[in-house]
Amino acid sequence: YRKHPDHDLFGSLPGTGPKLGPRLLAELGADREVFDDPEALQCYAGAAPVTKQSGRSRHVVIRRACNMFLRATVHLWADLSRVKAPWAEAYYQQKRKQGHGHASALRCLGMRWLKILWKMWTQRTPYDGDRHLRDQLKHGSWVITLIPQPVV
Secondary structure, eight states, rough: OOOTHHHHHHHHHTTTTHHHHHHHHHHHOOTTSSOOSSHHHHHHHHHHEEEEEEEEEEEOOOOOOSOOHHHHHHHHHHHHHHHHOHHHHHHHHHHHTTTTOOHHHHHHHHHHHHHHHHHHHHHHHHHHHHHHHHHHHTTTTTGGGGGGOOOO
């Protein structure tokens, strides 16, 4: 058995574990040119919604044309990441407060994770929770304000 070079990259993601990391790796493959940007990956994974509008009517619905296996994997990963990444739980809870159902809130969280994954994958760098926190602080992310701060 020979370990794939990207195994550690996908395994570094909170919540992926020994099964979801390899599933993500298998679905994305080794060709980093397939997805031009994070949005392309989000659409392929079924996390990005579809907006249908005509005249004054506008409906946002779940994307049906996607890789169903990857969508299920991202759904599981987003749910499991809530235990490992405090920002992910805070983001999920905020979406629930905004009226999203469980599955919709997980798709929203999955979209955030896929954006992170795309950047990691294209740059070949493993996930670093501390760096992610610093980046959120640096860019003034609203998610960081939701994370309960430790009492000193």
